[in-house]
Amino acid sequence: MEQVRPAQIRNVALLGHPKSGKTTLVEAVLHTAGLVSRAGRVEDGNTVSDYTPEEHEHGYSVTTxxxxxxxxxxxxxxxDTPGFPDFEGEAVSAAAAVEAGVVLVDAVAGIEGGVEAACEHLDRAGVPSRFFVVSRLDREHADFGRVVAALQARFGEHTVPIALPAAGASGLGGVIDLVAVDPAHEDERAHDARDALIEAVAESDDAxxxxxxxxEEIDTPTLRxxxxxxxxxxxxxxxxPLCATGGIGVRELVDALVAYAPPPTVTEDGPALARVFRTTADPYVGHLSFVKVLGGYVTHGDQLANPERHAEERAAHLFLLRGKEQIEVPALTAGSIGAIPRLAHTHTGDVLAAPGSTPPAIESLPFPVPTYRSALAPHSRDDVDRMSQGLARLLEQDxxxxxxxxxxxGETVLLSLGDVHAGIAVARLAREFGVSVDVSEPRVPYRETVSTTVQAEHRHKKQTGGxxxxxxxxxxxxxxxxxxGFEFAEEVVGGAVPRQFIPAVxxxxxxxxxxxxxARARLVDLRVVLxxxxxxxxxxxxMAFKTAAAMAxxxxxxxxxPVLLEPVMRLTVEVPSERLGDLTGEISGRRGQVLGVEPAGAETVVNALAPLAEVQRLAxxxxxxxxGRxxxxxAFDHYAEVPPAVQQQVVAALAPAH
Known part of the structure; x- marks a missing residue:
């Protein structure tokens, strides 16, 4: 592929709710562009952008x-980003690498949680340019007008169609381009919609x-x-509008991206600067780092400094990507997105720069915090050493x-964004690193203490001859x-216990x-006085006094x-305000206590306390x-007594293990 200038580049993230048609859209674009002879299907596992074994198994995207x-x-x-919330980190990193987003909205379901989440990712990444695509218009009960009205109600009147679906003999027949529509067009809807578009555009342009x-009549070039x-x-x-499976609206969407999505704002002159927004393990080239070139050129053989790791890397090969296909190129130009293999020290989020240059401060990627807990245990002795190494590599990538x-x-605990995310991580451990692990819910690190003062003695006496x-x-x-914690003191008088034996006690x-x-848990918060x-x-x-002390x-x-103590966690939860009642009910049902509620725009932030035993898998x-939003x-807050009824259940459940 030939090199291009930044003004010719369009970096676009495809975002949306699960199953809204993002991967199907990519297939339709590739087919329309003549790059595939036949569009693949997610159901058949033969799409260009869903190519990992995990994606074939689950039937949806799990990586960007x-x-x-x-x-x-x-x-x-x-x-092409995953819509499933467990892989939110993929959408976060993708949003940080683009200048525009395409948010797919199902023509039947309308605005779903994934649509709201996609807009939030773009907002956090500072990407104001976005396109809503009403997808899957060929289905029964699909309604473009209803979805547009919902989008305008939720996101504002500046959300306007630039194209309309046209009726055909057997349903959806094509697309009407409102920017270039002929004033003599017979569809009255087109005239009204074009007037609304011109009015919305004019609101941002005084002239x-x-x-x-x-x-005055606004001509097409001016409006464009x-x-x-x-x-x-x-x-x-x-x-x-879009019906990707029928190829309707695909060309118009790509034309719109070329015409209206902004190019990257980068400097061609100057030292090379790039950021790694994703890392993966490729079966053929090994470690593969996805990069966005933020300035200058990265050319074949360049040395690049990684200031975060205090290391230098070599760009031995440079690729443009088309799914799993890697197209080797001599250089990645400013604004381009590509990949560099075999970077030994570089992790996701790192910045690469020309040696000797001073890279600007770049805000770190706002990845979500993992809270879903899974205990991992090596399946066999051979997996023990490999598990820690495999996990370290996974953490570099994700x-x-x-x-x-x-x-x-004593458990190794994996924190992820959800059960599917954890399952994919375990599958990758096995596939990429040959590590088999057993997965379970982690044991709660209970502790024990006493609730009253008592005195006890023990006489250890053993005579076996000699x-x-x-x-x-x-x-x-x-x-x-x-x-x-624990305190030890002694009040021995008259040498009843010889001084040399007190340390043994x-x-x-x-x-x-x-x-x-x-529960065989650690004893804490007590003082023992000899x-x-x-x-x-x-x-x-x-040894005799150690034994006597332990038994006493x-x-x-x-x-x-004795009472059981459990870790109590501090929860910070953000949900849409209309879901507040359901959330507080869920927290109360998990023995939680709501401490406060704070409005945050259309969202509400709830601060609460709840036992770890109840929230290990709350996400x-x-x-x-x-x-989905x-x-x-x-975060750990403190230890507290387990209620008596719950303590009985815990002790009974733990008894067989002891």
Whole structure:
């Protein structure tokens, strides 16, 4: 493919609700452009942009695919993003790499949660230019006018059609271009819609508004130029009809992207500058970094500095992408989207620059925080070492995954955006790194404590011939405030316990703290005071006093009304305001406590506390309540007593494991 100038480039993200037709649209564009002889079908697993085994298995996109094509002297980089909320990070990174977004809206379902989420991604990425495409118009009950009215009600009157569906003999027959429509066109709807379009464009152009108000006819070239300016600033959001499976509206949409979507604002002169917005493992070339060139040129063989990693990389090969097809090129020009293989130190979100240059500060990608918890255990001994290595590689590629090692339970915990996201990560571990793992819900790191002061003693005496064992301790156990931990003190008088054995008593107690009597959980928030005891001049030893101390603590805790403590998490949840009641009900049903509610535009932010046991896998429920738009953050807050009824259930459930 020939090199192009930035003014000829259009970088466009395809966004929308799951199953709204994004991948089908890409197939229709490629077929219309003559790049495939027959459009593939998602159902058949033969599309250009859904090519991974996981996508073939599930029947929907799970990664962002870049499809590059030339059209009418311009180069389009189409980024086909997943609509499923578990892969929101893919949409976030794609939105940060483009200058325009195409948001597909189902002609029957109308505005769904994925449509709202897509607009939020574009807003956060600072991309005002977007197009709404009313898709799947060939289905029963499809209604272009109803969807347009809903879009205008939700997003404003500046959301206007620039094309209308035309009726045919057996349904949808074509598309009427409102920008170039003939004034003599017989469809009265077209005249009214063109007037609405001109009025919307004129609102952002004073000179055009004056001409419009004076009744002057606005010619097509003038309207085209003014519309491009208005779309670039977000003053006008075009709406177009589409039936991708029938090829209707496809050419008109791509023509509109070329005519009205803004080119990248980049500098051709100057040092090379690029950002990695996605990383993947390719079976043939290995590590593959998707880059957007923000300035200058990246040419074959260039050395590039990674200031974040304090490392240098070499661009040994440069590719343009069309799904899994890699088209090698000598250079990536300013504004282009392409890929560089085998970058050893570079991760998603990193910036690459010419050595010696000072790259500008670039805002980090606003990835969502993973909260869905899954415990991973290597399936076999061979998987133990490979698991940590495979997880490290996955985290380099997917910034919406996180791994923690729970010190209390000893489990490796994978945090993801949902159950499907976790399942895909596990599948990739097996496919890309040969690691098999068993997946379960993580154990809750409970702790135990005492609720009253008691005194206990234990006499450890053992005689087996020869020197025996003798240690006798009397201790007092007292509860401490939450979070105080453990304290040890001694009040021994008269040398009842020889001084040299007191450290052994403390060590014995500390070792016994690791497993309480209820759930074998760590004992915390208590003070143990050694008050008395006795010894034997021959048989006493450190080991004997350690054993006596441990047994005394066990007996004391059983008498001190032990209680189970559970981690309580602080929740920050953002949902549409109309879903607030459902959310607060969900939190209350999970033994949660709502602390406060704050309005945030059309959204509401809820701050709450809830036990970890109840919210380890809350994320999918939040998204369901919010129709795909909810955002959840979870952070540890404190430990609190488990209610008695719940404690009985927990202890009974844990008993078989112990």
């Amino acid at each position: 695919s870049v499809v590059t094509l030339d059209w009418d002297g311009h180069r389009l980089h189409l980024l 055009l508004l004056e001409r419009y108000l004076e009744g 130029a003014a519309l491009a300016t208005a779309v670039a600033s977000g003053a006008v959001v075009p709406v177009l 910034r919406t995954l996180r791994v923690e090692r729970d010190a209390d339970t 020197r025996g064992q003798f240690g006798h301790v009397v201790i007092r156990v007292e509860p401490l405030p939450r979070g105080a 403390q060590h014995g107690i500390e070792e016994a703290l690791v497993a309480g009597p209820l 008050t008395d005891g006795s010894s034997h001049p021959v048989d006493s030893s450190e 603590l066990h007996e004391a805790v059983l008498q001190a009304h 999918p429920q939040v998204r369901a309540i919010a129709h 909810g955002r959840l953050e979870v």
